[in-house]
Amino acid sequence: MTEIIVVTSGKGGVGKTTTAASIACGIARRGKRVAVIDFDIGLRNLDLIMGCERRVVYDFVNVIHGDCTLKQALIRDKRLENLSVLAASQTRDKDALTAEGVQRVLDELAAEGFDYVLCDSPAGIEKGAHLAMYFADRAIVVVNPEVSSVRDSDRILGLLASKTLRAEKGNGGVREHLLLTRYSPRRVASGEMMSVGDVKEILGLDVVGVIPESTDVLSASNAGTPVILNDDSIVSHAYQDAVARLLGETLPLRFTEEPRKGIFARLFGS
Amino acid sequence: MRLIDLFRRAPPSAQVAKERLRIIVAQERSARGGGPDYLPLLRRELLAVVHKYVNVDPDAIHINLDRAEGHEVLELSVALPTRAAGPR
Numbered sequence: 502m503t504e505i506i507v508v509t510s511g512k513g514g515v516g517k518t519t520t521a522a523s524i525a526c527g528i529a530r531r532g533k534r535v536a537v538i539d540f541d542i543g544l545r546n547l548d549l550i551m552g553c554e555r556r557v558v559y560d561f562v563n564v565i566h567g568d569c570t571l572k573q574a575l576i577r578d579k580r581l582e583n584l585s586v587l588a589a590s591q592t593r594d595k596d597a598l599t600a601e602g603v604q605r606v607l608d609e610l611a612a613e614g615f616d617y618v619l620c621d622s623p624a625g626i627e628k629g630a631h632l633a634m635y636f637a638d639r640a641i642v643v644v645n646p647e648v649s650s651v652r653d654s655d656r657i658l659g660l661l662a663s664k665t666l667r668a669e670k671g672n673g674g675v676r677e678h679l680l681l682t683r684y685s686p687r688r689v690a691s692g693e694m695m696s697v698g699d700v701k702e703i704l705g706l707d708v709v710g711v712i713p714e715s716t717d718v719l720s721a722s723n724a725g726t727p728v729i730l731n732d733d734s735i736v737s738h739a740y741q742d743a744v745a746r747l748l749g750e751t752l753p754l755r756f757t758e759e760p761r762k763g764i765f766a767r768l769f770g771s
Numbered sequence: 772m773r774l775i776d777l778f779r780r781a782p783p784s785a786q787v788a789k790e791r792l793r794i795i796v797a798q799e800r801s802a803r804g805g806g807p808d809y810l811p812l813l814r815r816e817l818l819a820v821v822h823k824y825v826n827v828d829p830d831a832i833h834i835n836l837d838r839a840e841g842h843e844v845l846e847l848s849v850a851l852p853t854r855a856a857g858p859r
Contacts, residue, residue, distance in 0.1 A: 648788050655796045659803050670829075671815045692783025699789045703796055 503611035505618045506747075507637035507675075509661075511653030513624030515645045516682035519718055520740075521621035522550045523729035524641065527744030529584035530729075533616040536575065538606075539589035540633035541623035542597055548588045551578065552725025562590035565602030571609050580730065585615075595628060603632050626660060636666055639676040641709060641747075645683050646695040651703060658704065678709035680743060685714045686759040697757055710743025712736055713756045821849055828852070 508521040518539075525537035538561060539547035548554040559574035564587070571587075578584040587606075590597055610618050622633035634640060640661050644654045661668070661675045668674050681697055688694035697711050715736045721728035729740040735756050742752050814834045821827055831850040 646785075648792055651792050652795060652799075655799065659800070669814070671812060689785070692785050695785045695788050695792075699785065703789065703792050 503607075503615055503618060504639065505607060505620065505637045506639045506641060507620040507622055507634045508641045508643060509622040509630065509634055509657050510624065510643040510650070511626065511630075511657040512645075512650045515643050515650050516712070516718070517624070517643050518547050518550050518621055519722065519728065520641065520643050520680060520682065520712075521619050522547060522727040523737075523740040524744055524747070525584060525617075525619045526578075526581060526727045527729050527740055528617050528619075528748070529578070529581040531744070531748065532583070534583045534614060535617045535619065536585045536587060536610050536615045537619040537621060538587040539621050540598070540629050541589050541621065542595075542629050543589070543591065543593055544623065545589040545591055547621050548576075548586065549725060550722055551586050551727060553578070553586055553588075554725070557588040560588045560590040561606070562592055562594075562597040564606055565597070565599065571606060571613070598629060598632050600632060600635060604636060607636055626656060630657075631660070631664060634661060634665055634675070637661075637675050638667065639678065639747075641678050641680050642704075642706065643680050643682055644700060644704070646681060646689070646697075646700055651695075651700055655704060658706075677706050678747070679704060679706035680710045680712070681708065682712040683714045684711050684757065686757055689757075690759045697754065708754065709746045710739060711754055711757050712739045712743075817847070825851055 506524075508517050508524065510517050518541075521537055525535050529535040537547065537551070539545055540561075541547070542562065545557075545560070548557050553576045556576050559569040561574070563569050564571050564574045575585040575587055578586065607618060620633040620637065623629040634657075640657075642654050642657060642661075644650050658677060661677060665675050679701060681700060684697070685694055689696045697708055701708055713735055715734065717731060717734040717736045718728050721731055721734075721736075728734060729737045729744075731737050739756050742755060745752055814832060817834070818827070818829060818832050821832065827849060831852075833846075833848045835846040
């Protein structure tokens with residue numbers, strides 16, 4: 502069975518694409534067959550984060566329009582052979598995506614034997630975001646511990662509960678997970694930033710991961726290597742934990758406390 | 772005393788953020804609420820009733836709840852099959 506996971510947030514710039522790329526790599530690293538699709542039509546970016554921008558020949562909209570086969574459009578990752586990327590189109594045509602077209606592509610990926618399909622949603626609540634979530638079984642809601650991001654993600658939760666196939670069919674709805682990014686334990690400790698517990702309480706979601714703020718994220722996107730593949734980074738470990746939880750493991754949260762000063766902090770803190 | 776005043780001056784900004792969000796999220800949830808909770812069940816039960824008489828496709832039923840000022844409109848549409856598929 503193929504599981505469809507949407508990575509969504511409402512607000513832009515919170516780390517959806519970074520998260521989609523890293524989670525996709527993380528699941529693929531565990532031996533599952535994974536496809537990750539960029540739904541941000543017109544503003545293609547997943548290919549850059551994945552480091553495959555020069556290998557994009559055909560895109561998602563080409564497949565939907567029948568300009569090429571799905572196999573021709575899927576870009577096989579050079580690092581992980583069971584991971585494929587489907588790039589977004591650069592077209593300005595807002596109606597390029599259709600529900601039927603998206604469904605056809607998802608069905609074909611299922612028939613091809615993919616275990617997981619990750620849908621990287623565009624920001625906002627327009628058509629692209631709607632179609633990215635519509636067929637999802639699960640949702641990773643990416644949130645920064647900051648007021649506008651939390652509020653927007655609550656709007657998204659409302660849409661997940663009403664404007665998705667699972668909600669319409671009434672078969673349990675979409676399973677929702679909270680993933681906090683750009684988390685700064687130091688600022689939480691000083692009362693300048695909402696804590697995991699605060700955001701969890703406001704949104705009423707289970708936490709699948711907390712990703713600490715780190716310069717490693719920018720370095721990774723500069724290089725086109727999803728940050729989860731940088732095993733020296735705590736960001737990678739935080740994403741690996743999130744992947745484990747997504748796949749059903751129970752792990753305590755890490756990197757949510759400010760490292761204590763002293764030799765231990767220097768050894769294990771960063 | 773002065774030290775305590777320093778701590779009392781203002782609550783930490785994260786606390787303020789949390790309070791503001793708690794209020795706005797509750798408000799926005801109640802504004803959009805109602806629909807998602809019972810609509811799927813309503814849809815399923817209506818489908819079962821219709822299905823007793825006509826062999827309709829599970830996807831043929833559409834329910835929509837629209838809110839306007841002061842009232843709500845429950846819109847329901849069932850696409851019936853062509854004659855050939857006929858009554859059961």
